[in-house]
Structures are given as C-alpha cells and as structure tokens.
Amino acid sequence: MPLRTPLTERLGIDHPILLAPMDVIADARLVRAVGDAGGFGILGGGYGNRAWLMQETAKLDGLRAPFGIGFITWSLAKKPDLLDIALAAKPTAVMLSFGDPKRFAPAIKQAGARLICQVQDEAMAEQALAAGADVLIAQGTEAGGHGASRTTLDIVPAIVDLAAGRVPVAAAGGLADGRGLAAMLTLGADGVLLGTRFYASQEAAGADEAKRRICAARSGETVRGIIFDLSRNNVWPAPFTGRCLVNDHARRWTGREVELLQQIERVSADYVKARTEGNFDVAAVIAGEAVGLIHDIPPASEIVMRIVSEAEQILQGRRNSSWLPRNSTEQ
16 A cells, blocks of 8 residues: 655655655666656756756656656756756656755746755755745755765754645655655655665666675765765865765775875876776765665665555554564564
C-alpha cells in the first residue's frame, strides 16, 4: 500500500520518495525509473550545461509520471535562459537549491509548475516561502554534495515547525532505507529526498567504479569540506561546503588547504586528468553519510519498493530483526 502524505498529494505521486537532482548523475533514464516506480524523479540540471539539459529533457518527452528539474540557484542566475529550456519540458516542478528563488519563482509559477526549494536553515526557509515555495526540502549536513552544518535530526523538525502545515516538507541527508523514511515521517516530514542511495542504482549515470566505492564505503568514510571545490576551481559561496567519499586526495589535502591554493595550477590539472580518466583516488565520488547503509546496486524501482515496504512495516510496529543494530535482539 502506498504511503499517502501531503507531499504525495501535492506532486501526484504514489510514494513520498524524491530523487535528488544530482548534477549529471540524475539523468533522464534515472528520472524515468524513479517516476515509473511511483516516486518523483528530479533531473539534475546542476550548474547548467545547455547541451546536456536539452538532450536529457528531450528524453523525458512523453513521460507519464510526474517529474521535476533541479538547478543550483546561484549558478542558474548566471544562465537564466536555461530555465526556459526546463519549463519547455513541462515539468511538474522545478527545484531550486542554494540561493534566493525569488528571481525565478514567477516564471515557474506562470508555467504551471510547482516550486520546490531546498533549505538549510530557518532563514532560507522563510525566504523560500516568501517566494511562493510549494514544497520545502530540509537538508541536513549528512547529505552528499553541497550543504551546510545543521544535522538532519535538527533541521527537519525545525523546518516542519516553521512550515506549520502551509507546505509539505521532505527530509534530506543521511537517509537510504525504510528506517530513515519512517523516522522522518515520525519527525513530521512528509517524505524524503534521496541522492546517494539512487547514485548506487543500475540506472544512475555514474561510473561503475564510483558506484562500487559507495557500496564498499563504511559509515564515517565521507568528509565535508572545500578540498574538491578548490581542486576543480569551483569554490561555492558560504556557508556551503561539499561532502564526498574520503580518498587519497582528500587525505592528502585536508588541513592543508592554504598549501593546496599555493599549488592550485598543478593540483587542478591533476584533478581534471583524474576526472577524465575515472581515477577516483583523486577525483571525488560525491556521496553522503548514508554510504554505510548501501551495499548493493539494484534497479531504482527496487530501491523505492524496498524503502516503502520497510517504512510501512516499521510504522505499523512490525520491526524485522534484520533492521536492528548488530548484536541486538527483539524484546
């Protein structure tokens, strides 16, 4: 049975599970797979590659399931015409993250799309609501990629209280299974937005080696900082830093950021070469703290069904011993 919440009603979906718009990774194939499974796929518009965006939105033509397109707000401000390409694809919603959505909200609303805003504190949430946000994503620091410092357990109830039922709230950050969905629903959220769990899916447009490393990583083997942003000459505005898997490059330069800057031309050249060659000892695998919960690379549809089934059973009080911590037993 589907878990019905204000989020599923607002977006017209069966399950309160949203695909994070991971830059490049969340392509049309993955969006379709999540949507066909009853979730909400969001295309990763990211920094705004025109050719890629046109190519992937064309592949969504004829998709019956509701879907969205996501952008990094401060980057979209440099290429505002890309929003026209996105809206021409007739998405159910446009998701904006990391910046004031006010500039783009009128065009999104006029096109008949919902506005989803990802926020990291109450001030950002108030800003999003003032711009007319239809859905808020409360993102904790455990999330992969860029974010801020508030934990998921802290930020989610804070944003739920602030929203006060005006709009649905989805939780993001460190979530990858039915326990996470059940926990967030218990905290008052209306669903979850997942990135790393869907990165490790068959349809995700990531390198096989990157997916393998996500599955092999243990809890605690991610790091948040500015190393990979410095290395690729793409420093973000404060307060946002990036989380990725710990690798040789991160171990070498964490705590030595000033020295890295002094050698930036060489380091950047090496980093570009590593990304081109798929050398993930240097290039970052962007992933969140949920990696310790991820051990396989199934189809996206299986991920959706597995999470929903587990969450339903937990919420109904039928806990399975396999979900308990090791060395724990049912009472």
